[in-house]
Amino acid sequence: MLTLKLPDGSVRQVAEGTRPRDVAAAIGKRLAQAAVAAKVNDKVVDLDSELPAGNGETSFQILTDKDKEALAVLRHSCAHIMARAVMRLFPGVQLAFGPALENGFYYDIDAPTPIREDDFPRIEEEMRKIVAEAEPFERFERSVDEARELVRDLGQGYKVEHIDDDLKRYPSLSFYRQGEFIDLCRGPHIPHAGKVGAIKLLSIAGAYWKNDSSRRQLQRLYGTAFFNQKDLDAYLNQLEEAKKRDHRVLGKQLKLFTISPDMVGSGLILWMPKGAIVRGILEAFIKDELLKRGYQPVYTPHIGRLTMYETSGHYPYYKKSQFARTPANPFQPDVHGHRDFLRQFIAVRNQLPEHQARVEEAALEQDQKFTHEVVPEIEEVDPRFPGVEYRKGDLQKKHDILSAWLDVQEPETYLIKPMNCPHHIQIYKAEPHSYRDLPVRLAEFGTVYRYEKTGELSGMTRVRGFTQDDAHLFVTAEQIEAEIGSNIDLVLFVLSSLGLNDYRVRVGLRDPNSDKYVGKPENWQKAEQTLIEVVKSRGMNYSAEEGEAAFYGPKIDFVVRDCIGREWQLGTVQLDYNLPERFNLEYIGKDNAAHRPVMIHRAPFGSMERFMGILIEHFAGAFPLWLAPEQARIMPVSERFRDYGEKVENELKANGFRVHGDYRPEKIGYKIREAQLEKIPYMLVVGDKEQSAGTVSVRDRVDGDLGAMQLVELIQRLGEEVNERRIRQVSTASAGLSDRDAQFGD
RNA sequence: GCUGCUGUAGCUCAGCUGGUAGAGCACCUCAUUGGUAAUGAGGAGGUCUCGGGUUCAAGUCCCGACAGCAGCUCCA
Numbered sequence: 053m054l055t056l057k058l059p060d061g062s063v064r065q066v067a068e069g070t071r072p073r074d075v076a077a078a079i080g081k082r083l084a085q086a087a088v089a090a091k092v093n094d095k096v097v098d099l100d101s102e103l104p105a106g107n108g109e110t111s112f113q114i115l116t117d118k119d120k121e122a123l124a125v126l127r128h129s130c131a132h133i134m135a136r137a138v139m140r141l142f143p144g145v146q147l148a149f150g151p152a153l154e155n156g157f158y159y160d161i162d163a164p165t166p167i168r169e170d171d172f173p174r175i176e177e178e179m180r181k182i183v184a185e186a187e188p189f190e191r192f193e194r195s196v197d198e199a200r201e202l203v204r205d206l207g208q209g210y211k212v213e214h215i216d217d218d219l220k221r222y223p224s225l226s227f228y229r230q231g232e233f234i235d236l237c238r239g240p241h242i243p244h245a246g247k248v249g250a251i252k253l254l255s256i257a258g259a260y261w262k263n264d265s266s267r268r269q270l271q272r273l274y275g276t277a278f279f280n281q282k283d284l285d286a287y288l289n290q291l292e293e294a295k296k297r298d299h300r301v302l303g304k305q306l307k308l309f310t311i312s313p314d315m316v317g318s319g320l321i322l323w324m325p326k327g328a329i330v331r332g333i334l335e336a337f338i339k340d341e342l343l344k345r346g347y348q349p350v351y352t353p354h355i356g357r358l359t360m361y362e363t364s365g366h367y368p369y370y371k372k373s374q375f376a377r378t379p380a381n382p383f384q385p386d387v388h389g390h391r392d393f394l395r396q397f398i399a400v401r402n403q404l405p406e407h408q409a410r411v412e413e414a415a416l417e418q419d420q421k422f423t424h425e426v427v428p429e430i431e432e433v434d435p436r437f438p439g440v441e442y443r444k445g446d447l448q449k450k451h452d453i454l455s456a457w458l459d460v461q462e463p464e465t466y467l468i469k470p471m472n473c474p475h476h477i478q479i480y481k482a483e484p485h486s487y488r489d490l491p492v493r494l495a496e497f498g499t500v501y502r503y504e505k506t507g508e509l510s511g512m513t514r515v516r517g518f519t520q521d522d523a524h525l526f527v528t529a530e531q532i533e534a535e536i537g538s539n540i541d542l543v544l545f546v547l548s549s550l551g552l553n554d555y556r557v558r559v560g561l562r563d564p565n566s567d568k569y570v571g572k573p574e575n576w577q578k579a580e581q582t583l584i585e586v587v588k589s590r591g592m593n594y595s596a597e598e599g600e601a602a603f604y605g606p607k608i609d610f611v612v613r614d615c616i617g618r619e620w621q622l623g624t625v626q627l628d629y630n631l632p633e634r635f636n637l638e639y640i641g642k643d644n645a646a647h648r649p650v651m652i653h654r655a656p657f658g659s660m661e662r663f664m665g666i667l668i669e670h671f672a673g674a675f676p677l678w679l680a681p682e683q684a685r686i687m688p689v690s691e692r693f694r695d696y697g698e699k700v701e702n703e704l705k706a707n708g709f710r711v712h713g714d715y716r717p718e719k720i721g722y723k724i725r726e727a728q729l730e731k732i733p734y735m736l737v738v739g740d741k742e743q744s745a746g747t748v749s750v751r752d753r754v755d756g757d758l759g760a761m762q763l764v765e766l767i768q769r770l771g772e773e774v775n776e777r778r779i780r781q782v783s784t785a786s787a788g789l790s791d792r793d794a795q796f797g798d
Numbered sequence: 799g800c801u802g803c804u805g806u807a808g809c810u811c812a813g814c815u816g817g818u819a820g821a822g823c824a825c826c827u828c829a830u831u832g833g834u835a836a837u838g839a840g841g842a843g844g845u846c847u848c849g850g851g852u853u854c855a856a857g858u859c860c861c862g863a864c865a866g867c868a869g870c871u872c873c874a
Binding site: 158166167168169254257258259260263264265266269270271272274300304305313314318365366372373374471473500502504505506507508509510514602603604616621626653687689690691692717718719720721722724725726727728729735737739740741751756757 | 865
């Protein structure tokens with residue numbers, strides 16, 4: 053016998069091997085009808101699964117359409133239904149993965165003729181047919197060998213590969229059959245298709261097989277499903293609402309920023325006057341905090357020598373995503389590509405004699421181009437280049453000549469800076485340091501440029517030029533924990549000052565299988581351990597994720613979601629043992645010997661651009677008073693009160709408020725509507741009554757008409773609201789849509 | 799970078815199967831001088847993203863580039 057503990061606390065004895073379906077039926081007919089799946093010991097299972105043998109109490113719950121977990125099961129089943137419909141309509145389709153998501157589901161498929169959005173209606177129609185037939189989902193198991201044979205017979209090559217790559221180790225594999233459709237799948241599923249109330253296909257996109265960009269690209273069909281039409285409509289409506297707070301839409305509407313792809317370039321933000329005010333206030337806000345916390349502001353240039361970035365490791369690790377190098381002499385021919393090739397040539401020739409012939413052939417071909425195109429160019433701009441000798445030399449000699457010349461040229465090449473740290477390191481290095489000086493905290497709003505791929509760009513949240521509220525701390529080993537800790541506090545302070553409470557903390561660790569990181573494994577281990585200890589000791593919720601580290605060290609990131617559910621890293625605190633080593637940083641310790649400091653890289657906002665983008669969405673463009681570009685607008689009821697309006701305007705300006713007067717000959721309703729749409733916190737109406745009483749009528753953006761107020765009273769009210777950085781508009785950071793983490797995998 | 803979709807006035811969009819561009823808002827002018835989310839009338843504004851091609855004729859069809867959107871990959 054098995055003892056089940058139900059959600060209401062009651063206990064029920066059943067025989068081993070009983071199915072949740074039977075338990076539901078025993079409890080009540082209506083529950084049995086409503087049942088979608090069951091939760092046994094916190095694991096969601098099919099209604100038809102056999103309850104496991106167990107000693108002691110087994111927690112047991114029937115899931116119905118009221119439960120969130122049931123919705124995930126439903127959606128996973130809908131992925132199957134969609135795949136079945138697609139296979140009926142598009143013969144020869146191969147299936148890959150089809151999991152449920154937080155807000156829907158997808159299935160990756162490989163179709164001989166690509167599926168297009170125009171095909172959605174007929175796929176949906178076919179799906180509805182399947183739903184109407186309400187056939188059951190039937191589970192069965194096979195050994196690995198039998199399973200492989202089965203998927204092969206079904207013509208599902210990706211499934212075969214998946215079994216061979218990842219599933220071989222299991223004793224048996226489960227399948228689900230629904231009518232003619234059989235799919236390798238872990239489950240669980242709804243009892244039959246009739247449970248589906250509403251479905252909609254949403255979009256189609258490319259996705260790589262097993263998330264590997266070197267593998268075949270498949271088509272990913274996104275859809276969503278609900279138990280009823282009403283929920284689907286509500287969800288679609290929610291999507292529409294979320295789009296309205298998109299910072300790209302609001303940024304345009306409220307004239308906060310613009311982008312000029314054709315003239316300035318895509319991914320480069322132009323801050324318009326209103327956006328610039330908000331940014332300026334944010335910068336002043338954080339700068340003030342930094343000074344209180346012992347930071348020293350510095351300024352550094354936008355470019356630096358290539359040599360520096362080679363030392364730091366930024367180049368060549370990330371050269372693909374950097375803006376082009378700039379030769380100090382603009383006429384210098386671009387021979388670096390050839391340099392790389394020749395160096396490679398030498399390296400390969402020394403190591404792999406069997407490749408010699410092929411490599412030499414390629415080098416000779418390259419030589420033709422060099423002799424006839426590049427060399428004349430070089431000669432023209434650089435009389436020091438021994439062109440004659442080059443021409444008559446053999447390949448080895450030519451290479452020597454070119455290398456020697458390149459070595460002279462190289463230091464004259466500059467890079468537009470992708471990071472601020474190497475510059476700050478040079479400031480640290482400009483003077484000797486005693487242990488007494490540490491921590492040295494150098495801060496700068498440093499603008500960096502990174503050539504992100506076109507498909508990555510997005511409004512203000514992913515750009516090619518951005519300003520980090522950056523700082524680098526040079527600390528002793530003993531100071532690490534305290535400094536990391538106080539930086540976490542700073543990030544938390546910044547986020548809470550702005551009411552950004554909907555974030556998660558990610559500890560980014562190195563991926564041990566990747567070679568993109570610099571530095572010794574011991575240092576990495578030490579750094580990773582320290583970070584985890586600090587977040588643990590603060591009792592913070594965090595997730596440690598491999599492969600999320602910076603190339604020089606692990607980091608703690610504060611991640612938020614935008615209005616359509618995408619995650620973005622804002623604040624970050626990074627620990628780095630590597631750059632100090634690469635740049636030979638030192639301080640003199642108590643023992644009068646040189647020691648190596650440790651670096652902390654940190655940015656509470658992350659970047660001004662991304663932070664602003666998220667902030668726009670967070671407030672839906674309605675900034676709190678302390679940040680609002682225009683805090684109040686004076687609107688006379690008619691032109692006759694312009695003089696009084698200007699008096700009010702000047703008085704408020706004299707008190708440091710950002711106000712404007714709307715003196716156009718328009719009706720008051722018109723002016724109010726406009727100000728409301730511009731999300732101006734306060735509207736100050738002045739007319740006959742106000743003029744004679746020396747008051748203003750205050751209309752609040754949130755609460756509406758507040759009635760008349762003495763000017764001094766208003767000034768005090770606004771002053772308090774600004775000083776307390778009060779946030780008076782309830783708003784959630786994001787609608788929390790479309791988390792694309794898989795919950796169930798096939 | 800990849801897959802799919804899109805690109806018409808400052809903004810949001812219409813323009814059916816090819817026949818020399820249209821609305822609303824914004825803008826400008828005039829009238830109106832008003833009391834808490836749109837006063838009325840008039841005017842100006844477009845090389846239909848760019849470059850090729852098909853055609854008697856291209857905003858419309860085809861090809862390419864660029865850009866935007868969604869997703870994937872990437873993200874120092």
